[in-house]
Amino acid sequence: MTEGVKSYYGREQRQMKDSALKMRDIKKKFRGFTLDIPQLEIPKGFSTALIGENGAGKTTLLNLLAGIRLDYKGEITFFEKWKDAERERETNPVREMIGYTGGGNYYLPNWTVGQAEEVTKLLFEKFDSDKFELLLEQLQIVERGIGGKAKKISELSDGNKMKLMLAGIFARETQLLILDEPASPLDPLMRDVLCDMLRGYIESGGGEKTILFSTHNIADMENVTDYAVIMEHGRVVERGFVEDLKEKYTLVKGESEDAEIAEPALVSISKNHYGFEGLCLTENLNQLAGLDMQTERPTLSQICVAVMRQNSRIRLS
Amino acid sequence: MKAIKSYLCFVPFLYRILVLVLMPVVSCGVEYGLMLDYVMPMYLLLMLVVIAEVLADYWTFGGICAREFHGAEYLKSSVKGRGVLKAALFVDCIRKAIWLILLAGVNVLCWQQKTGEPVTNHVVRVMVGMVCSAYIAILIGNCVGRYVQNYGILLFVANLAGIVYIGISFVFLGVPFLVCMLGVAVGFGLTYFSVWNVMRKMEEGYYDGES
Structure with a gap:
């Protein structure tokens, strides 16, 4: 840990x-x-x-x-x-x-x-x-x-x-x-x-x-x-007080050309032609140093969707 | 008193009016009007009562044993839920038994008043046989009907219960009094079974066999 x-x-x-x-x-x-x-x-x-x-x-x-x-x-x-x-x-x-x-x-x-x-x-x-x-x-x-x-x-x-x-x-x-x-x-x-x-x-x-x-x-x-x-x-994959979870995770947004570099450090990522958006463990933010990114405090909904996406068996190609 | 309260919880307002008030009053009126013979009018009336009771059960415990209604989650969420349901089912059986006995009693009284003939052991034996037959047929109909959620199918079940009543009562009409008492024993057994069967389905709702 x-x-x-x-x-x-x-x-x-x-x-x-x-x-x-x-x-x-x-x-x-x-x-x-x-x-x-x-x-x-x-x-x-x-x-x-x-x-x-x-x-x-x-x-x-x-x-x-x-x-x-x-x-x-x-x-x-x-x-x-x-x-x-x-x-x-x-x-x-x-x-x-x-x-x-x-x-x-x-x-x-x-x-x-x-x-x-x-x-x-x-x-x-x-x-x-x-x-x-x-x-x-x-x-x-x-x-x-x-x-x-x-x-x-x-x-x-x-x-x-x-x-x-x-x-x-x-x-x-x-x-x-x-x-x-x-x-x-x-x-x-x-x-x-x-x-x-x-x-x-x-x-x-x-x-x-x-x-x-x-x-x-x-x-x-x-x-x-x-x-x-x-x-x-059937398993608990994440839990915590909402305020703590919002500190634990950070929402990052960046340019589409940085998406592949950022992806390994993110819990989940969604990409389009204009850029990417993903959730990163706050303690891992330093792994994204040097990239042109914006960081935001995530909503509970964004945290949940990211964690669920990480653990889901649903795969959309 | 608590058991009666439990029962009344399962009985909607319209049921109380139609089944608990109107049906007895109309039945007694019919008995009084037709009473020249103590067997046939009662025999036919009880067949209608059997059908009506099986159909009316739809309003109280209809579909309670059906797969889709395994739930009864509200009852299960209270520790008193099992007791309330069990008490309601027992009171329902007792209500039906008392109602049939009263119907037979009124039947004999009306017949005696009109004809002036004495109430012999034979008359009592015939009444016991008919009441037992009707009670058994109603409970069999209820046991089956509680698995049914479709009123059309329940109508079929109710008519079958009527036929079962005819069959059993034919057997009881010609047997000695002691054999008639067998019908009482079967009635008691079926009372217990009908309650046990619903409670068993409720217990199954707590346990799905996997853990």
Whole structure:
């Protein structure tokens, strides 16, 4: 490990005082795919984005953490206190402390909005019906009154289904939100509202509330991402606080004739007739000395795309 | 009480009106209107009830065992999810049993009031046989129907359940009372099986056999 990388991870350790989730030697095989995470911690009090290509293992990992899938090897520690085996006991508070939103198989097919509310009351003790109804109205999920709640969930649009799931978890008292692609079905305005809701959730927790969400909409969700975990082929290929990652990497832009010289020092590169653009480890910038280049601080989206491109099996000639 | 609450969570408003209120009222009215014989009207009415109950199950637990709905992720995200679903399924079975018994009771009362004839052991045996047949046919229909998401196919399953009811009730009509009790035992067994089968599918959702 180079000095630069050592100091980088040292800084990460200092910032991550407590973890909401700690994973050790997680292994899960599923339809020819293997999730393999030797060690991963999700910092408490922050919002963490889980980023990766389709099929990278994000949903599988979130399912393990939410307790939707129980057949895996390894150990998960919740809130520095409870192991995953303890989570299944009815007296254990872990599942009560977690709010989870998932994919298409979330609610039973014939449920109405009203039934979803009734079931939530039974399933979770700290559920605020008034807050739920307020969210139904604020997010314009259904019209107010009995008729609105009688609407079948299967008749709601994908965006409204997601809003309903979000209303369900935001009406509960939780310590950790696990959200599987919450932004994907939402329109741009609602994505903005979602970011506000997530930020408000973190701020209301006084360092105790944590969010872990997967997303493909990195640019839209960047302002609500404190920590990022990038996955490829079931493995974590990069992680860190966003500000640290932006220091770790530098965006370089140069003339097209310098592209071949610069390429070996770059994490990823994209070239055209006018020039090249690539991401370089900041500690390797000296390898590009003498080239006519511009350097910029990268966005999270640029970092993610570069890291994913470096590890992807997708090859475009 | 909690079990009933769990059940009601799975029962939409329209189901409550149609199946829990309207169907019993109409059935009792029909029984009262046609009651000159205690067997045939009840026999035909129960066949309709079997078909209606299998079809109505679509609104409550429809497709819950189907591959696409392995998920039920919301229930699985709570440690109470298994208990809520199990309680709801048991209450559903008990509700159906009570409803069939009440229907038979009302049938006999109406018949007695109209004809003035005494309720003999034979009458009771016939009623027990018919109620058991209907209950068994409904649960068989439910067990199959919960794998079906297409209403057209469910209609076919419901009609098959009606035919199953006719077949079983023919057997029970001519057997001694003790053999009739076998039907009660089968009813209990099927109650357990129908709940176990759904819970098994839910458990399978947690485990895919690979780890």
